[in-house]
Amino acid sequence: MLAHALANRDRLLADLADLVAADSVGADPARASGMEAARSLLETRLRDAGWNNLQRLLPDDGTGQPALYADRLDRPGAPTLLVYAHYDVQPPEPHDSWHSPPFELTAREGRLYGRGASDDKGPMLIALAALDAFLAVDGQLPVNVKLLLEGEEETGSPSLPGILEAHRDLLSADAALSADGARWRADLVSVNTGSRGSAGFEITVRTAGKDLHSGRYGGVVPNALHVMAQLVASLHNPDGGIAVPAVLAPVTEMTEAERAEMAEIPFNEAAFLAPTGAMGFGEPGMGLLERLWYRPTIELNGMWGGHTGAGSKTVIPHEAHAKLTLRLVPGQDPKATMLAVQDHLRARIPDGVALEFHGVRGLSAASALPGDHPLLLASEAALEATTGVRPVRVRIGATLPLTEIIRRILGIDTVMFSFSTADEDYHAPNEFLRESAIDEGLAAWVDILARVGRQSAEDYRRTGGPE
Amino acid sequence: MLAHALANRDRLLADLADLVAADSVGADPARASGMEAARSLLETRLRDAGWNNLQRLLPDDGTGQPALYADRLDRPGAPTLLVYAHYDVQPPEPHDSWHSPPFELTAREGRLYGRGASDDKGPMLIALAALDAFLAVDGQLPVNVKLLLEGEEETGSPSLPGILEAHRDLLSADAALSADGARWRADLVSVNTGSRGSAGFEITVRTAGKDLHSGRYGGVVPNALHVMAQLVASLHNPDGGIAVPAVLAPVTEMTEAERAEMAEIPFNEAAFLAPTGAMGFGEPGMGLLERLWYRPTIELNGMWGGHTGAGSKTVIPHEAHAKLTLRLVPGQDPKATMLAVQDHLRARIPDGVALEFHGVRGLSAASALPGDHPLLLASEAALEATTGVRPVRVRIGATLPLTEIIRRILGIDTVMFSFSTADEDYHAPNEFLRESAIDEGLAAWVDILARVGRQSAEDYRRTGGPE
Numbered sequence: 001m002l003a004h005a006l007a008n009r010d011r012l013l014a015d016l017a018d019l020v021a022a023d024s025v026g027a028d029p030a031r032a033s034g035m036e037a038a039r040s041l042l043e044t045r046l047r048d049a050g051w052n053n054l055q056r057l058l059p060d061d062g063t064g065q066p067a068l069y070a071d072r073l074d075r076p077g078a079p080t081l082l083v084y085a086h087y088d089v090q091p092p093e094p095h096d097s098w099h100s101p102p103f104e105l106t107a108r109e110g111r112l113y114g115r116g117a118s119d120d121k122g123p124m125l126i127a128l129a130a131l132d133a134f135l136a137v138d139g140q141l142p143v144n145v146k147l148l149l150e151g152e153e154e155t156g157s158p159s160l161p162g163i164l165e166a167h168r169d170l171l172s173a174d175a176a177l178s179a180d181g182a183r184w185r186a187d188l189v190s191v192n193t194g195s196r197g198s199a200g201f202e203i204t205v206r207t208a209g210k211d212l213h214s215g216r217y218g219g220v221v222p223n224a225l226h227v228m229a230q231l232v233a234s235l236h237n238p239d240g241g242i243a244v245p246a247v248l249a250p251v252t253e254m255t256e257a258e259r260a261e262m263a264e265i266p267f268n269e270a271a272f273l274a275p276t277g278a279m280g281f282g283e284p285g286m287g288l289l290e291r292l293w294y295r296p297t298i299e300l301n302g303m304w305g306g307h308t309g310a311g312s313k314t315v316i317p318h319e320a321h322a323k324l325t326l327r328l329v330p331g332q333d334p335k336a337t338m339l340a341v342q343d344h345l346r347a348r349i350p351d352g353v354a355l356e357f358h359g360v361r362g363l364s365a366a367s368a369l370p371g372d373h374p375l376l377l378a379s380e381a382a383l384e385a386t387t388g389v390r391p392v393r394v395r396i397g398a399t400l401p402l403t404e405i406i407r408r409i410l411g412i413d414t415v416m417f418s419f420s421t422a423d424e425d426y427h428a429p430n431e432f433l434r435e436s437a438i439d440e441g442l443a444a445w446v447d448i449l450a451r452v453g454r455q456s457a458e459d460y461r462r463t464g465g466p467e
Numbered sequence: 468m469l470a471h472a473l474a475n476r477d478r479l480l481a482d483l484a485d486l487v488a489a490d491s492v493g494a495d496p497a498r499a500s501g502m503e504a505a506r507s508l509l510e511t512r513l514r515d516a517g518w519n520n521l522q523r524l525l526p527d528d529g530t531g532q533p534a535l536y537a538d539r540l541d542r543p544g545a546p547t548l549l550v551y552a553h554y555d556v557q558p559p560e561p562h563d564s565w566h567s568p569p570f571e572l573t574a575r576e577g578r579l580y581g582r583g584a585s586d587d588k589g590p591m592l593i594a595l596a597a598l599d600a601f602l603a604v605d606g607q608l609p610v611n612v613k614l615l616l617e618g619e620e621e622t623g624s625p626s627l628p629g630i631l632e633a634h635r636d637l638l639s640a641d642a643a644l645s646a647d648g649a650r651w652r653a654d655l656v657s658v659n660t661g662s663r664g665s666a667g668f669e670i671t672v673r674t675a676g677k678d679l680h681s682g683r684y685g686g687v688v689p690n691a692l693h694v695m696a697q698l699v700a701s702l703h704n705p706d707g708g709i710a711v712p713a714v715l716a717p718v719t720e721m722t723e724a725e726r727a728e729m730a731e732i733p734f735n736e737a738a739f740l741a742p743t744g745a746m747g748f749g750e751p752g753m754g755l756l757e758r759l760w761y762r763p764t765i766e767l768n769g770m771w772g773g774h775t776g777a778g779s780k781t782v783i784p785h786e787a788h789a790k791l792t793l794r795l796v797p798g799q800d801p802k803a804t805m806l807a808v809q810d811h812l813r814a815r816i817p818d819g820v821a822l823e824f825h826g827v828r829g830l831s832a833a834s835a836l837p838g839d840h841p842l843l844l845a846s847e848a849a850l851e852a853t854t855g856v857r858p859v860r861v862r863i864g865a866t867l868p869l870t871e872i873i874r875r876i877l878g879i880d881t882v883m884f885s886f887s888t889a890d891e892d893y894h895a896p897n898e899f900l901r902e903s904a905i906d907e908g909l910a911a912w913v914d915i916l917a918r919v920g921r922q923s924a925e926d927y928r929r930t931g932g933p934e
Contacts, residue, residue, distance in 0.1 A: 198781075200779055200781070209742075209743060209745070212743055212745070214766040214768060214792050214794065215663060215865025215866055216759075216863070216864055217745075217864070218759075218792075218794045219750070219794070219864065220740075220747060220749050220758050221740065221743060221745035221746075222745060222746070223766055223767055225767035225769075225789075226699065228770075229695070229696040229697075229700045230696075230703075230705070232692065233696045233699075233700035234700075236697075238817075240686075273687070273688070275676075276677070277676025277785075278674055278675035278676070278684075278819070279819025280688065281688055281689040281819070282686045291686040291687050292683075299690055299783055300693060300773065301681060301774050301779065302692075302773035302774035302780070302784065303692045303695075303770065303773060303775075304770065304772075304775040305770055305771075306768050306790075307769035307790060308769045308788070312667055312790060312828055314667070314766075316766055317767070317768065317769065320770070321775070322692075323773075323774060323779060325779070325781045327681065327682060327686070350705075350748065351746060352745070352748070396682070397684070397685055398680065398682025399682055
């Protein structure tokens with residue numbers, strides 16, 4: 001299988017060049033034709049390879065960018081995997097910063113440059129090429145596979161929940177295997193077992209009916225910026241820890257096994273922080289990775305009020321605004337945690353000052369794979385078999401809405417099995433995919449598909465299966 | 468004298484109409500001809516009335532809008548007053564909000580509407596009409612008078628210090644009497660005996676080399692907005708009092724006499740605050756007027772950082788900015804007070820975070836007239852004689868740079884003797900002057916000029932004279 005896949009490497013590169021040339025920037029209405037070109041290329045490819053039931057999926061309201069669906073359900077009793085990838089890409093701007101045209105796949109020094117090469121067209125084609133190798137050689141796959149190729153990942157997946165809800169039966173599976181989601185580091189073989197959740201909202205403080213002159217009213221009326229500063233300052237202790245007990249109370253503590261796994265990871269805090277220009281900061285008594293993967297945060301993303309332009313304007317501002325994002329860990333319910341922060345703030349507002357919450361967004365629980373999930377175990381074994389190195393278990397501090405949406409609607413866990421790497425500038429100019437990822441990815445995908453073929457659907461019913 | 472002045476009331480109104488029609492908006496280069504028209508009208512008027520030594524004054528560098536100077540120094544041994552007013556006006560925008568054209572003096576319901584009617588063309592012409600009455604009837608003034616009519620008051624008087632420095636001898640006087648500076652309330656006869664000073668600067672906090680992703684770095688690096696909030700929150704106690712001891716230490720406490728004067732003032736805190744839409748707030752244990760006139764403030768005018776536009780951007784901002792203004796009271800040195808606040812902030816900055824101060828502006832000490840200043844006593848007596856009511860002594864919480872600049876460069880005190888009122892929308896559309904101010908003002912100016920004519924220059928050498 002792998003020999004066939006590797007022999008068809010040139011076909012994969014040609015397909016990637018065609019797919020990169022389709023400028024499928026979902027955020028740009030002027031590039032609707034690029035979105036359609038990407039869909040057509042993929043549909044032709046899937047039809048030629050012998051996939052069944054090819055169709056475009058939309059939510060019940062019929063709007064949004066369609067996801068592509070196809071399946072091969074040849075193996076009764078074997079597990080069914082929902083294989084996920086996405087065909088839309090980030091905008092290319094700023095154009096001037098690209099060293100070669102963004103929509104022209106260009107090989108340089110072991111790297112394949114182009115918008116989408118790393119996120120997610122390259123990793124998607126690696127998965128499809130591995131699957132195609134089984135179809136070409138055996139005429140069937142070792143497991144049941146349902147493909148779901150999304151078209152709105154880079155614009156926040158607004159239609160994905162509706163698509164999953166509208167096609168719940170069609171998409172039912174034992175687990176999801178994602179060709180999206182970058183490897184953490186090029187120098188480390190790792191599997192991702194969890195991500196933080198999120199919750200966001202905005203705060204408005206209002207202290208008067210209008211801005212007032214700081215001479216004529218200074219000292220006798222409240223200042224919205226002072227009130228906002230006191231609210232924000234009340235959220236953290238000076239050492240960086242969260243000062244809202246109700247936010248911390250439900251947090252699931254790290255297990256001894258997780259501590260042992262973390263201790264295995266070669267990690268240099270200073271090297272990690274160096275590119276940021278920041279000094280390390282945060283809850284005392286724990287390492288950086290523990291804070292990043294296992295601790296919640298309350299982070300201001302923006303704050304403003306009063307005169308923010310050039311020169312001076314000696315006003316007492318009557319309104320102050322802030323936007324904030326919570327990062328959540330297992331144990332924390334997104335809505336309850338957000339309400340705990342809002343209660344904390346409300347309790348600290350002076351008499352006569354109005355406090356409003358609005359702009360709630362991104363309520364998404366943390367994800368954590370059960371340590372004995374059969375697809376997690378298969379992914380670890382596949383990586384060890386194809387790299388010779390036992391992967392370490394890592395998490396990410398960011399939020400993967402995909403994982404949460406699939407868990408919530410389809411009731412299954414998602415294993416990330418992408419062969420992009422987090423340093424490949426995939427939301428910036430000069431996005432690239434390491435050429436080495438192609439051989440590594442093909443080998444690992446062939447291995448994991450064969451390995452899951454030796455598991456049974458029954459294995460998945462015990463943990464992580466549909467609820 | 469007064470009879471003559473009142474008999475020439477129509478002439479004053481015609482002059483005011485002409486002067487309002489000269490659109491002397493100093494901030495608008497397109498209205499340079501309006502500035503010149505105002506100067507020409509005033510020069511013609513002064514020449515016709517018999518003023519001597521008429522000239523335009525500029526700083527040594529020869530730039531800026533000239534101030535007009537003229538004098539009548541007919542009374543050896545009598546006090547010399549520097550009579551101040553300004554001929555420039557605020558911009559008229561927004562035009563749509565005016566009920567009659569801004570540069571067309573329009574009488575309606577006992578009010579004279581027009582840009583500059585109240586600030587300061589009306590009050591300036593009242594003073595000139597009273598002076599002209601003496602010249603017309605007696606052929607001389609009862610005191611020595613030097614006129615200084617400024618052209619940059621509404622743009623912050625940038626050239627005034629240079630003009631005073633370049634013409635220090637020409638402008639030397641025993642005291643200044645200003646036709647600018649509104650009466651506090653229409654229902655109260657008052658004299659102003661003090662104003663707060665000011666000092667302003669900007670703060671920048673920098674925690675990293677760039678904005679960082681709140682998922683990938685949340686909990687492990689500092690957030691510039693959190694640091695800014697903690698700095699700002701540290702400046703005040705929750706009850707509104709200043710929490711920087713070095714700022715409060717040098718404050719001159721109110722005297723018993725000042726407390727007694729304040730107790731005489733009829734004042735309704737709720738009615739004062741009602742138009743602001745704010746609830747009263749500030750240092751506990753003292754009334755609103757004490758806080759406004761006798762206590763310093765540290766007031767944020769603007770604060771901003773991170774994502775302040777629509778939608779969400781889940782960054783950890785690496786920079787935060789704030790602009791602030793201190794209001795100062797007697798005893799406080801502007802620079803030393805500003806440095807005390809900066810020291811307080813610097814002591815609270817976490818390791819690895821950069822703090823910068825810049826944009827220093829408006830360093831101006833508080834002003835307070837000595838209680839026995841001869842011109843203050845004359846102004847009180849003139850008001851009592853012409854209104855039948857003994858005026859109360861009041862202060863203002865705002866800063867009058869004029870007073871500070873004149874004190875600093877010419878070494879003399881300034882008494883405000885304007886007949887505009889603070890509610891006349893003089894920096895807003897539909898600026899107006901009460902018609903009653905004309906008769907009241909003419910009577911009071913005639914009285915005070917005659918009264919100071921009965922004082923001697925010697926009286927001024929004892930207090931408040933040149934240093």
